[in-house]
Amino acid sequence: MPVGTAGSVKAVPQDVLEELGAQIILGNTYHLYLRPGHELIRGMGGLHRFMSWERALLTDSGGFQVFSLSDLRKVTEDGVSFRSHLDGSSHLLTPERSIEIQIALGADIIMAFDECTEFPADRNRARESMEMTVRWAKRSKDYFEAHKNDVPWPENETGRTQALIGIVQGGMYPDLRRECAERLLELDFPGYAIGGLSVGEPREKTLEIIASTLEVLPKEKARYVMGVGYPDEIARYAVMGVDMMDCVLPTRAARHGLLFTSEGRMNIKNVRYAQDQNPPDPKCRCKVCSRYSRAYLRHLYVAGEALAGVLNTVHNLAYYLDTMRAVRHAIKLGDLSGILSGPVFMA
RNA sequence: GUGGGUAUAGUUCAGUGGCAGAACGCCAGACUGUGGCUCUGGAUGUCGUGGGUUCGACCCCCACUACCCACC
Numbered sequence: 001m002p003v004g005t006a007g008s009v010k011a012v013p014q015d016v017l018e019e020l021g022a023q024i025i026l027g028n029t030y031h032l033y034l035r036p037g038h039e040l041i042r043g044m045g046g047l048h049r050f051m052s053w054e055r056a057l058l059t060d061s062g063g064f065q066v067f068s069l070s071d072l073r074k075v076t077e078d079g080v081s082f083r084s085h086l087d088g089s090s091h092l093l094t095p096e097r098s099i100e101i102q103i104a105l106g107a108d109i110i111m112a113f114d115e116c117t118e119f120p121a122d123r124n125r126a127r128e129s130m131e132m133t134v135r136w137a138k139r140s141k142d143y144f145e146a147h148k149n150d151v152p153w154p155e156n157e158t159g160r161t162q163a164l165i166g167i168v169q170g171g172m173y174p175d176l177r178r179e180c181a182e183r184l185l186e187l188d189f190p191g192y193a194i195g196g197l198s199v200g201e202p203r204e205k206t207l208e209i210i211a212s213t214l215e216v217l218p219k220e221k222a223r224y225v226m227g228v229g230y231p232d233e234i235a236r237y238a239v240m241g242v243d244m245m246d247c248v249l250p251t252r253a254a255r256h257g258l259l260f261t262s263e264g265r266m267n268i269k270n271v272r273y274a275q276d277q278n279p280p281d282p283k284c285r286c287k288v289c290s291r292y293s294r295a296y297l298r299h300l301y302v303a304g305e306a307l308a309g310v311l312n313t314v315h316n317l318a319y320y321l322d323t324m325r326a327v328r329h330a331i332k333l334g335d336l337s338g339i340l341s342g343p344v345f346m347a
Numbered sequence: 348g349u350g351g352g353u354a355u356a357g358u359u360c361a362g363u364g365g366c367a368g369a370a371c372g373c374c375a376g377a378c379u380g381u382g383g384c385u386c387u388g389g390a391u392g393u394c395g396u397g398g399g400u401u402c403g404a405c406c407c408c409c410a411c412u413a414c415c416c417a418c419c
Contacts, residue, residue: 005381028378034382064380072382084384118414167380198379206379226380233379248381255384256377259413301384309384347377 001058001246002317007041007051007202007254010251011309014053019287020314021321024056024108026246029091029101030065034084035238038104040245045200052079057107059244061098061140063195064227072239075115076133095139100162103147107162111193112140114167114304118201128182133169136249140164141187170174172205174212181216191244193223196228203346204217207236230345231323237338238327250320254312260319264343268293268312273298286318 002009002017005080009017017025027047032038049059054299066073066080069332079094080207085345095113102110113136117129119129121288141164170176177194184192194213197206203228211227222245223236234245250260257269268280276294288297300308322344330336 001380003381010381024382028381031382058380060380065382067380069382105402111380114380193380195380229379233372247379249379252385253378256386257384259379267376269375304384306384 001026001244002320003246003248003251005049006035006139007047009313009317011255011306011313012251014051016314017053017317018055022055022317023323024058026055027051027057027059027105027107027160028062028065029059029105032059032105033062033093033101034086034091038101042104042106045320046104048106054186056109058104058109059102059111060226061102061106061111062093063098063111063114064116066093066237067118067199070118079136080322081114095136095145095213099140099143099275100147103144103150106151107163109163110144110190112164112166113139114169114311116199117169117171117196117198119172119201121171123176126169126173126176130170130176133167134180134183137166137184137187137189141166141189146176151275153250163190163222165189165193165222167193167195168217168225169196170209171196172209174199174209178207178216180214184311185216185218189221192217192226193244194225195223195226197225198229203233203275206233210237210240210242231320232340232342232344234320234347235323235327235339235342238324239339245266247320250316252315254316255309259297259311259312260316260345263293264344265345265347268294268297268299270298281319281334282314284315286315286322288315303323329347 001024002022007027009025013243032041033053041047041050048054064304066075066082069082069085072085073080078093079097081090081092083090097327098113099110103252114133115129117126121129144164154314166184166187168177168180169186181192194210197209214223222243223241225242226246228237228245230249237245257267258265259268259280262282262283265281273294278294279289279292280294280297281289294310297308298309327339330339
């Protein structure tokens with residue numbers, strides 16, 4: 001799932017996302033609440049209509065921003081009070097408030113309000129954080145059940161509602177993760193996310209936590225690992241049984257000149273591409289690789305042209321989406337043997 | 348032609364009689380539920396040329412050269 005924090009997958013217009021085959025993209029509660037405001041978006045007919053995106057949308061609850069903007073916030077049992085990174089104004093985000101905002105935004109899939117446990121966290125801290133996340137999940141669910149039919153725009157009066165997904169925390173402790181998953185299962189969500197990963201832990205830990213948590217989460221429900229990863233990582237997690245993943249890496253790295261290719265990572269800024277007439281990835285069939293040279297992309301980046309971010313992002317998203325298409329195809333064929341043979345991208 | 352000024356990194360410029368500096372640019376690396384085209388590192392060089400003074404000169408003195416300004 002490409003990430004479009006502020007109602008935009010940075011640098012890529014919606015029609016191009018459709019051409020790339022993106023079936024779902026993310027929006028972010030925290031950012032859209034601060035600007036332009038969820039009431040405004042509700043008034044504009046919801047996030048789909050506001051941003052002209054007819055395919056699926058998922059909004060993150062704001063839990064991660066509480067983590068990443070940590071110097072601006074204070075966490076209590078009630079929720080999180082924080083200062084806006086835009087203008088310094090004070091706000092309180094609670095599970096109820098997060099769900100209220102996400103209902104107003106109207107994404108197809110919305111997320112429970114959680115606390116993304118920092119790394120490293122000792123066992124006591126991880127347990128406390130996990131227990132609060134479970135309590136917040138219950139509050140998220142309760143609020144959602146009470147208000148899920150408060151749909152503000154007519155075409156949604158079909159009896160269908162948004163899907164609220166619970167988030168597993170528990171730090172790097174497999175038993176805490178399993179306990180968290182079991183307790184969330186009692187709340188009966190339509191899908192479950194594994195959060196709090198890729199926060200600085202070694203990759204073996206990430207794998208271990210995903211594997212042990214997946215043992216508890218039912219295959220029949222959507223299983224979502226949040227915030228990962230490199231192309232080889234997401235292919236691997238998919239093979240392990242993960243259904244959904246999101247990551248800013250393809251888009252952010254693209255804007256910083258890093259391309260993901262069938263030959264590994266390519267820093268298009270490098271002077272060795274200055275006169276290279278080859279496409280970024282000779283094996284890629286995306287619009288960028290079929291039309292532009294490495295030399296041109298390097299020039300655009302060095303010249304600070306906005307088109308650099310656009311083209312690099314389009315390619316990276318194509319590479320990611322192709323990777324997942326190949327996984328889905330392999331699953332249909334029942335043969336995943338070739339999926340993990342691609343390049344390794346971790347630095 | 349006369350008078351004045353300037354000359355230090357690729358560029359614009361600081362600088363001190365005792366280890367050669369900044370910004371930008373350049374080169375390389377990073378980026379994992381996106382505040383921030385961001386962050387981290389690295390390389391720069393006959394201090395215009397030739398003499399002189401000095402233990403020691405990028406710095407002080409002389410000449411030359413180039414460029415800039417004013418006047419003629």
